[in-house]
Structures are given as C-alpha cells and as structure tokens.
Amino acid sequence: MSINDQRECADRSVEQTFGYVREGQTRADYWEKRRTEFRGLDGVGFIGYGAAFNSWMYRARERVFRKQLSSLPLNFSQVNVLDIGSGTGYWVEVWKSLGVNSLTASDITEIASSKLAQRYPEYRVERLDISSAEVPAMLGGTYQAVSAIDILFHITSDEAYSRAISNIGRLLKAGGYFVFTENLPHNPMVRADSQVNRTLDEVSGELRRCGLRVVKRIPLFVIMNTPFDSKWKQAAFAWRLLMRPLRIFPFLGHLYGAVLFPVECFFQGLAREGPSTELVICQKDG
Numbered sequence: 145m146s147i148n149d150q151r152e153c154a155d156r157s158v159e160q161t162f163g164y165v166r167e168g169q170t171r172a173d174y175w176e177k178r179r180t181e182f183r184g185l186d187g188v189g190f191i192g193y194g195a196a197f198n199s200w201m202y203r204a205r206e207r208v209f210r211k212q213l214s215s216l217p218l219n220f221s222q223v224n225v226l227d228i229g230s231g232t233g234y235w236v237e238v239w240k241s242l243g244v245n246s247l248t249a250s251d252i253t254e255i256a257s258s259k260l261a262q263r264y265p266e267y268r269v270e271r272l273d274i275s276s277a278e279v280p281a282m283l284g285g286t287y288q289a290v291s292a293i294d295i296l297f298h299i300t301s302d303e304a305y306s307r308a309i310s311n312i313g314r315l316l317k318a319g320g321y322f323v324f325t326e327n328l329p330h331n332p333m334v335r336a337d338s339q340v341n342r343t344l345d346e347v348s349g350e351l352r353r354c355g356l357r358v359v360k361r362i363p364l365f366v367i368m369n370t371p372f373d374s375k376w377k378q379a380a381f382a383w384r385l386l387m388r389p390l391r392i393f394p395f396l397g398h399l400y401g402a403v404l405f406p407v408e409c410f411f412q413g414l415a416r417e418g419p420s421t422e423l424v425i426c427q428k429d430g
Contacts, residue, residue, distance in 0.1 A: 171252060171273070171298065174338060193387065194394025200401025201368055204408050205293065206238060208364055208423050209323070213242065216321055216425070218289065220244050226287045226315060228274050229295035231256050233263055239291070240264075248283065250274070275304035279311045286317045292324040294421070300340050306350055313354030318430040322356055325364055325421050329373040341372070347424075356426040363418025366411035368404050371419035379419065 190198055220243040230236050230249040239247055248268040251257045257271035272279055274292070290312055299305045312322055327341040334341045348358060371379040390396050 171300075171338075192391050193400075194390070194397045196394065196397025197390060197401050198397070200397070200405050201365075202234060203401075204368055204405060204412070205325075205364055205423075206234075207409065208362055208412060209235075209238065209293070210242075212360060212362055212423060212425060213323070218321070223288045224248075224285070226250065226283070226290045228290065228292040228312075230260055230269075233260055235291055235293050236260065236264060236267065248287070274311055275299055275301070275308040276311075277307060280314045283315060285315075286320070287315055288317055288320045290316055290320070290322045290324075292322075294325050296324055297327055297339050297341060300335065300338065305340075305342070306353075309350045309354050309356070313356055313428065316356075316428040318428055320428050321359075322426040322428070324424055324426075326424055327372070327421055328361075328424075331373075334372075351426055355429040357429060358424060359427050360423075360425040361417070362423045362425075363412060363415045364421040364423045366408060366415050366418050366420075368408045369420040374419035 190201065193201075220239075223244055223246070225239050225244050225247040227235050227239060227247065227249050230251050233249070236247065236249045247264075248270060249257075249260045249264060250270045250272050251260065252271070252273050254271060257269055260267075261269040270282065272282060274295070276282075292312070296305065296308065299308055316322060326347055328344040328347060329341050330343065351358060367383075371383055374380065387400075390400050
C-alpha cells in the first residue's frame with residue numbers, strides 16, 4: 145500500500161471515529177467530549193460503525209486477548225495489574241473475570257474515571273495521562289502486568305509516546321508483562337490528527353530502550369478492521385466499500401458482526417501477521 149493510500153485510511157479512520165482534533169484541543173479534551181457524546185463501545189471503538197458492530201469487534205479482541213494471556217505464566221489471583229485507558233471498563237471486566245484481585249484502572253477523562261470508581265469500588269481508579277512525567281510517582285508502585293488496548297496509537301506526539309513507554313517500563317516489575325495493541329505498518333508512519341500508525345521498527349526501538357522485549361505479536365484483526373497494511377493495494381478500498389452500508393445503517397451491525405466474526409476467528413488462527421492492528425506482548429528484562 146502506498147503512503148498516500150495509508151494516509152487516506154488514517155484520515156478516514158479519524159472521520160469515522162469523531163472528527164479532527166481541533167487546534168489547541170488536548171487529548172484529554174478530545175476524549176472527554178467523545179466519551180460524553182458516545183457512552184457505549186462506539187465511544188471507544190469505531191464510532192462510524194455503531195455500537196452493535198463494535199460489540200462484535202470487542203469480542204474478536206477479547207478472544208485473542210484471553211487466549212494469549214492464558215499462555216503466560218501468571219497466577220491471576222496474585223497478579224497486580226495496571227490497565228491504561230480503561231474507558232468503559234471493558235478490559236477491567238475481562239481482568240476481573242480472570243480472577244485478578246489487585247488492579248488499578250486508569251483513564252485520561254474525568255467522565256470515565258468517575259464511572260469506573262463507582263462501578264469497581266474493589267479496585268483502585270486513577271485519572272491520569274500515561275504520557276505524563278508525574279505518572280510513576282502518582283501510582284507509587286510496580287505491577288506484574290500492564291495492559292493498554294487501543295491506546296498508544298492515539299498519542300500523536302512522539303515525545304509523549306516515548307515518555308509513555310518509559311513510564312510503563314518503570315511501572316513494570318522485572319519479568320512482568322506489558323500487553324498492548326498497535327498498528328505497526330511496514331511502510332513509514334502515517335499521522336492523522338488523533339492517531340499515529342508507527343512502524344514496527346520504531347515501536348520496537350522504544351520498547352528496547354525501556355528494557356521491554358517483544359515476546360509475541362498476534363494479529364488482532366484480519367477482516368474486521370481496515371486492512372491498511374495489506375499487500376493487496378485495493379484491500380482498503382474494497383473493505384470500505386463493503387462497510388459502507390453499515391455506516392449508513394448502523395442497525396446492520398449485528399448482521400455484519402454475526403457474519404464476519406466466525407470468519408475472523410478462523411483467520412486469527414491462521415495468520416502470523418495481520419493487515420491491521422496487532423496484539424503485542426512484551427516482557428521486562430529481569
């Protein structure tokens with residue numbers, strides 16, 4: 145896929161989510177407004193495709209997440225977890241279902257963090273920006289596992305991105321695991337106003353700098369997300385054409401999801417590298 149094709153995919157992705165980040169608007173402002181207007185999974189996923197299809201996309205994410213976590217040598221009842229960008233609490237709920245007793249949920253917005261605190265009184269909840277220099281002192285501890293699902297590619301400043309990875313490295317215990325999602329295109333990074341697709345080499349370099357070693361990379365989506373990194377040049381165009389009726393009629397989301405989800409599950413088991421978002425598991429050097 146050419147650079148222009150990638151940029152068009154990134155721009156369309158932003159249009160489908162919420163609109164461009166206005167000049168002078170912070171990431172916190174952007175997400176506060178977005179989470180206020182969209183309360184469901186479409187507020188943290190693909191707004192353009194409605195809540196119904198997003199629920200199927202989250203099922204696909206969760207399927208990979210659970211499978212890969214189960215392969216790690218973690219005793220969930222004794223693991224101290226930090227979830228970054230907890231939003232609606234979806235991944236907090238997944239960690240809870242795995243038997244995690246000690247968890248810190250976090251979000252950049254007031255609306256999400258306050259609701260998380262009400263919903264999960266048994267867990268610690270903090271409002272924070274993971275790219276802030278104050279984060280390590282604010283949390284004041286270390287974790288055996290840190291998760292950040294669909295969060296890091298929304299940090300558009302390279303300096304802030306580096307600081308976020310540094311913070312995560314400092315917050316992880318030696319031998320601990322960092323589980324996150326990234327887009328990792330093979331072509332040079334593509335920037336949009338609320339998202340940056342950094343390459344595998346660039347992200348891997350940041351991780352190594354902070355003592356984080358990539359253990360696994362697993363395709364999160366093969367057919368249910370924009371295939372911006374496909375070798376077939378027309379893949380993104382074909383995908384958008386397929387999804388156009390859903391953008392016009394979001395109530396079709398259940399039908400689209402019911403059809404695409406089993407196909408996605410099949411390809412998730414075959415593909416070694418996907419054309420879009422991947423789940424990445426890192427371990428901190430001991």
